[in-house]
Amino acid sequence: MSLTRRQFLQQTAATATLSALPLTAQNQHPGSQPGTPAPGSLKSVSRNLPVGCCVAARILRTDAAYTALVKQQASILVAETEMKFGPLRPTPTTFFFDDADYLAHFAQSNNMLLRGHNFVWHRQLPSWFATYVTPANAQQVLVNHINTVAGRYKGRIHSWDVVNEAIQVSDNLPGGLRNSPWQKVLPGYIDIAFRTARRADPHALLTYNDYGIEAEDEASAKKRAAVLALVRGMQERNVPIDAVGIQSHLTAGPNHTYAAVPGQLAGGGEGPALAKFMADIQSLGLKIMLTEMDVNDRDLPADIPTRDRAVADLYASYLHTTLANPAVVALLTWGITDKYTWLNHEGARKDSLPERCLPFDADLKPTPAFFAELNALQGK
Numbered sequence: 292m293s294l295t296r297r298q299f300l301q302q303t304a305a306t307a308t309l310s311a312l313p314l315t316a317q318n319q320h321p322g323s324q325p326g327t328p329a330p331g332s333l334k335s336v337s338r339n340l341p342v343g344c345c346v347a348a349r350i351l352r353t354d355a356a357y358t359a360l361v362k363q364q365a366s367i368l369v370a371e372t373e374m375k376f377g378p379l380r381p382t383p384t385t386f387f388f389d390d391a392d393y394l395a396h397f398a399q400s401n402n403m404l405l406r407g408h409n410f411v412w413h414r415q416l417p418s419w420f421a422t423y424v425t426p427a428n429a430q431q432v433l434v435n436h437i438n439t440v441a442g443r444y445k446g447r448i449h450s451w452d453v454v455n456e457a458i459q460v461s462d463n464l465p466g467g468l469r470n471s472p473w474q475k476v477l478p479g480y481i482d483i484a485f486r487t488a489r490r491a492d493p494h495a496l497l498t499y500n501d502y503g504i505e506a507e508d509e510a511s512a513k514k515r516a517a518v519l520a521l522v523r524g525m526q527e528r529n530v531p532i533d534a535v536g537i538q539s540h541l542t543a544g545p546n547h548t549y550a551a552v553p554g555q556l557a558g559g560g561e562g563p564a565l566a567k568f569m570a571d572i573q574s575l576g577l578k579i580m581l582t583e584m585d586v587n588d589r590d591l592p593a594d595i596p597t598r599d600r601a602v603a604d605l606y607a608s609y610l611h612t613t614l615a616n617p618a619v620v621a622l623l624t625w626g627i628t629d630k631y632t633w634l635n636h637e638g639a640r641k642d643s644l645p646e647r648c649l650p651f652d653a654d655l656k657p658t659p660a661f662f663a664e665l666n667a668l669q670g671k
């Protein structure tokens with residue numbers, strides 16, 4: 292569903308109009324109570340599907356224009372780092388909740404849903420983890436962590452990424468499991484984490500979240516198969532799981548394919564393999580969330596109109612494919628403005644130009660990707 296040249300030019304013109312208004316004016320239209328969607332915002336066109344982004348407490352505290360944009364556009368948020376194990380756990384016996392509490396209060400006071408991210412991951416573990424956590428105490432550490440954190444926000448979390456990125460096929464473990472620090476000390480950590488999370492917060496949708504399952508290529512196909520087997524196995528063991536998070540970190544350019552021609556993949560395919568995977572997840576009775584979407588432009592030429600068009604086209608085609616599945620219950624981008632994207636730190640462009648990967652550019656002006664997302668949310 293790529294943009295026609297006429298659509299692209301129309302939307303570029305609309306960009307100028309939308310961004311002509313100072314953000315504060317847009318955000319203070321009559322009746323703009325917390326949670327009242329600003330006309331033309333992502334959440335105003337997406338009444339039934341929560342739409343939003345990850346946010347950072349340190350930015351919300353210091354950047355008023357960013358904060359106004361988040362309030363204007365998002366109906367669901369997730370913490371970029373503040374609810375991860377490392378930031379929450381300065382020592383084995385203490386918790387630091389200030390930043391996570393700030394985000395929980397911000398979401399609640401602005402009538403926004405809040406995702407929790409994440410209880411278990413192989414990254415952003417505290418420095419004490421490697422020496423303190425052993426096979427003898429690992430289950431107690433994990434259960435205590437989840438009980439404390441999930442218990443603190445009980446009833447206020449839309450969905451928890453209970454386990455993040457547990458599949459790494461190249462590690463050659465059974466089931467394609469990642470040989471992560473948690474796997475090393477507690478091989479049954481996935482089931483333990485989900486069972487503990489259900490007891491600690493029965494209200495939250497328990498989600499398994501992963502990346503690298505979006506593209507129409509063999510590596511992604513292998514990872515999709517492993518994720519499907521993982522969640523099927525959990526269901527067979529009566530482990531509580533409600534949803535799969537598809538992170539949706541995409542890369543634009545000719546080397547990356549996200550919508551196959553039937554039969555293009557080995558073994559054929561009924562159209563995009565991603566759509567088939569999502570249908571398989573749905574058939575297990577699970578919900579789906581697009582949890583961290585952005586489109587990396589590092590393989591594209593420096594020319595901004597060329598980059599913006601390719602990025603917007605990929606937003607349009609990817610969301611056309613994924614939002615067609617009725618099991619999708621949330622769409623979040625990983626950040627809302629290029630001004631703070633992680634992609635300028637991990638996976639940056641070789642020419643060091645700032646990435647243009649999100650719905651709003653570094654000047655907080657809507658990009659063609661914004662209009663692609665806005666159109667996709669309206670089924671256009």
Ligand code: G3I
Pocket residue numbers: 371372375414415455502538583633637
């Ligand atoms: O807060 C410290 C600061 O005190 C210190 O001075 C600074 C320099 O060392 O580091 C700061 O912490 C950084 C943190 O982001 C907050 O900015 C960490 O070093 C840095 O590693 C961390 O990166 C985050 C990364 O996850 C690891 O947690 C990225 O911002 C975040 O975008 C990225 O998000 C992940 C998702 O959680 C999972 N899916 C992939 C996605 C991208 O990697």
